[in-house]
Amino acid sequence: MTTLTARLPKGRLARSHGSPKRRRARGSRWGYIYAAPAVALVIAFIGVPLGSVIYHGFTSWNGFSPPRWVGLDNFKVMWEDPIFLRAIRNNVLFALSVPIEVVGALILAHLIHERIPGWRFFRSTFFLPAIYSTVVIGILTSVVLLPQGPFNQFLGDVGLSGLQHNWLESTGTALGAIILVVVWANFGYSVLIYLAGMTSLDPQLAEAARLDGAGFWKILWKVHAPNLRRVIELVFVINTITAFAYMLPYIYTMTHGGPGYSTFATEYYIYETGFSGGHLGYASAIGVMLALIVLVIGAVQIRVLTRGEK
Amino acid sequence: MEAATAPTARPGLWDRMVERVPPIHRSPSRAAQIVGMLLLAISAIFPLLFMLSGALRTPADWNHSQLGLPTTSSLEAFTSAWGSANIGLYIRNSAIVTTGTVILSLIVAATAGYAFSQQDWRGKRATYLFVLAWLAVPPVALMVPVYYEMSSLGLINTYWSVILLYTALNTPFNVYLMTSYLRGLPDELMEAARIDGAGIHATFVQVILPMARPALATLAVFNVLYAWNEFVFALLLLQTESVKTATVGVLQLQGRFSVNYPVLVAGLLLTSLPVIGVYLFFQRYLVRAIVAGAVK
Structure with missing residues (x-):
């Protein structure tokens, strides 16, 4: 865990003391050749599609006849399209769960960092949900939450049959169920990121605070959290982007966006309107909008992250 | 803990030792924390156990109950998933x-x-x-x-x-x-x-x-x-x-x-x-x- 990160600063130091000039003598042309496969791949399969999605976002296109330029029409329609607005609203609702994840994972990481009994076991098992395929998680959840499924059966067994519910097919609970599953699937990932950040904390600070009588929570909030600000923000951004751009497998396997449009998300709309509806120009425009939203979230991240730099 | 507060004359050694005791012994919520962590860990392992116990059931056993240990242990589900599915x-x-x-x-x-x-x-x-x-x-x-x-x-x-x-x-x-x-x-x-x-x-x-x-x-x-x-x-x-x-x-x-x-x-x-x-x-x-x- 530490070998890689511990090496970096040492390496940079060694480089600055070394003699970069001597290296320059060799292989100036080969640098391009060695970098070429990576550059070619990102251009071919990210750059070209990105250019294409931007262009087609300004067209009306059904995939068969040539695309027809329509200017900003798709983007104008979008903001009056109730389904699109509903999808964006759902994405925002998904993102509302992010603070729970950010704070919850921080507490869990702190407990592991403090070497709570069994911490090794917790560290390994907490990441398991992030190892299961999102599709496996989605299908399993939909099985567990079936009207006659194990969860309702369990509620009946413990005498709570009044709470039995058709969880994924009721507007009131489907969205909440998805949020819960996604938070569960990702918390181990956030915990690991925190743990990585905590390795750089000075243990003497916590020790000193402890001698001053600070308890568990005080050490976490007043001593550690300020030093972990960047990592906390990173966890925040990663989970927010997940809420906007990585929900499709869950929605696809659990609700297909329903009931009604209550769990419809932007990505799912791209899929539906593009591949089932054949409105590829419009789907492209939504793709552009989604990329922009994610870019804004990322830009806010960079702004926030560089704010404290001298 | 009581011993630390009882002697009045010498606040030295005992008090300092109690101060040094790691928070694990002082925090009354430690047990709750461990229980919470355990529940999360169980939830992380649950899908595996659920899949395994479900896969060992016959469809009839599944309809009867999906939680707890299977009453049947048939490998039929695995073979038909691997083959015909x-x-x-x-x-x-x-x-x-x-x-x-x-x-x-x-x-x-x-x-x-x-x-x-x-x-x-x-x-x-x-x-x-x-x-x-x-x-x-x-x-x-x-x-x-x-x-x-x-x-x-x-x-x-x-x-x-x-x-x-x-x-x-x-x-x-x-x-x-x-x-x-x-x-x-x-x-x-x-x-x-x-x-x-x-x-x-x-x-x-x-x-x-x-x-x-x-x-x-x-x-x-x-x-x-x-x-x-x-x-x-x-x-x-x-x-x-x-x-x-x-x-x-x-x-x-x-x-x-x-x-x-x-x-x-x-x-x-x-x-x-x-x-x-x-x-x-x-x-x-x-x-x-x-x-x-x-x-x-």
Whole structure:
């Protein structure tokens, strides 16, 4: 865990003391050749599609006849399209769960960092949900939450049959169920990121605070959290982007966006309107909008992250 | 604790010792914390137990009860998932796609990492940032154009479509990780290779690649998990039965008009076992990838 990160600063130091000039003598042309496969791949399969999605976002296109330029029409329609607005609203609702994840994972990481009994076991098992395929998680959840499924059966067994519910097919609970599953699937990932950040904390600070009588929570909030600000923000951004751009497998396997449009998300709309509806120009425009939203979230991240730099 | 407060004359030793006791003994909520952590850990393991116990049931036993230990232990669900439900074929396809993606990703990351860390050439910094910048693009935004690009390249329903795409999508991160790692290698190594008269390619093969083994292992684990579990593009690009990967293939078990649940969970378990095995055996490499991504 530490070998890689511990090496970096040492390496940079060694480089600055070394003699970069001597290296320059060799292989100036080969640098391009060695970098070429990576550059070619990102251009071919990210750059070209990105250019294409931007262009087609300004067209009306059904995939068969040539695309027809329509200017900003798709983007104008979008903001009056109730389904699109509903999808964006759902994405925002998904993102509302992010603070729970950010704070919850921080507490869990702190407990592991403090070497709570069994911490090794917790560290390994907490990441398991992030190892299961999102599709496996989605299908399993939909099985567990079936009207006659194990969860309702369990509620009946413990005498709570009044709470039995058709969880994924009721507007009131489907969205909440998805949020819960996604938070569960990702918390181990956030915990690991925190743990990585905590390795750089000075243990003497916590020790000193402890001698001053600070308890568990005080050490976490007043001593550690300020030093972990960047990592906390990173966890925040990663989970927010997940809420906007990585929900499709869950929605696809659990609700297909329903009931009604209550769990419809932007990505799912791209899929539906593009591949089932054949409105590829419009789907492209939504793709552009989604990329922009994610870019804004990322830009806010960079702004926030560089704010404290001298 | 009581002993610490009782003596009045000497506040010295006892008090200090009590102060030093780690919070574990002082915090009354410690038990609650451990219980909470245990519940979470159980929830993380629960899917595995649920799939295993479900897969061992006969459909009749499933209808009777889905929780607790199975009263039957029939392997029929596994055999019919593997055979008649085609999970064996899908897992083979996933293995091909994953192997291809990992090999290609490692080659691309190692060569680019070498170029960005150990060689000097005009525009190196700009090119490096250019490769990294694509991290900002969410892949789902590219669903439509990727489908049509692959279709015009004639790659729909071929393993190559997803192998090339997965490799490309992960290239920014892979190159970042590899470059950071190679930058940390001591200069003396390159120096020594130079003195030995090793050319640029010999240095790559004989010095860089062996030294990069930990980073290559980290990337291999990371990309195995990604390629094995990816769903959206596999769904779009691999539509014929013979090339479907496991994540897409298991959907069919869910979609049939009357679902055979033991077979469904058996299929899900078979799909999950390879990645869980990889995680259990190569945990530390994966953790390293996440650490590298987090601590920039």
